[in-house]
Amino acid sequence: MPVTAVTTDPEALTMTLRAAFAAPVERLWHVFTDPRQLERFWGPPGWPATFTAFDLSVGGHARYAMTGPRGETSAGSWEFLAIDAPHRFEVLDAFVGEDGEPIAGMPAMRMTFDFAADGEGSTLTNTTYFTSSEALEQVVAMGAVEGSTLAMNQLDAVLEGLRAYAQGKGTRMELLSDTHVRITRLIDGPRELVWRAHQDPELMKRWMLGPEGWRMSTCEIDPAVGGRYRYTWEPVQGTEGEAFGFDGETLVSDAPRRMVTTEHMTGTDFPPTVNDMSLYEEDGATLLTVVIEYPDEDTRDMVLATGMTDGMEASYARLERELITA
Structure with a gap:
């Protein structure tokens, strides 16, 4: 993981994140x-950012x-205070409302981003300066340490390029926290088709089957x-096993970029998960990322023990084979 440390200094009123990357400063x-690249990692998993202005x-x-x-x-809003490309920039960071104006009672913070060469790679030092200990405590209590760590640890995929980062590596699973898991899979095809493959019932029946020997008998979806x-x-x-199913609700739909749904195992009293799927296309390939939020650690471990990742890989490989390379 790129982030090496996140520290707070109550006396200096600072929070400092340090990270190292196998990429040049430029x-x-x-x-x-x-x-367009910044918004791929500025928000932590489950909270992607969209930049609507950038001067x-x-x-x-x-x-x-x-x-x-x-x-x-x-x-949020940044005001650029100083720029020294490609080594440093400084902003005033503020929480803003729908009108774009700072929210009363929320702190505004000065932030510096320093980039330095380190051998064949580079380092980032991101320091946030607060105006009071109360402001520092408020932001830390909001999860800034954990959130910034998770956000910056997404940078490798952006720096390397999708194919170098994920091609040929299959479906990968990462534990992000006690209740969050991230699944990634590079699909060698355009994002629009991958999106439709998750929306069109007839397409879904061709690939979302899990291991060989199963068929999708019901696929009803209102996206x-x-x-x-x-x-x-x-x-x-000839295949052993009992029929099963899932049902849920669409919470967010931002075609063809992101879809968030709940997922509940039909006919059980198991609590639902929240499945947050995002798609990013580069050079004709699409990185599919699913962040799954479980109700607790025990449920997470129980689901992962079923071989879920293997079943997803079988389905994604079928998606490429049946819909993209066919």
């Missing part, structure tokens, strides 16, 4: 000053909003926000 500078000049402003897995939003879906699978003749 590349690191570029991902922090190109809004990289002293006195200019950047504005962004992060959207949570249940549709909730948190918006609109608030719409519901229902899937069932059953073994084909």
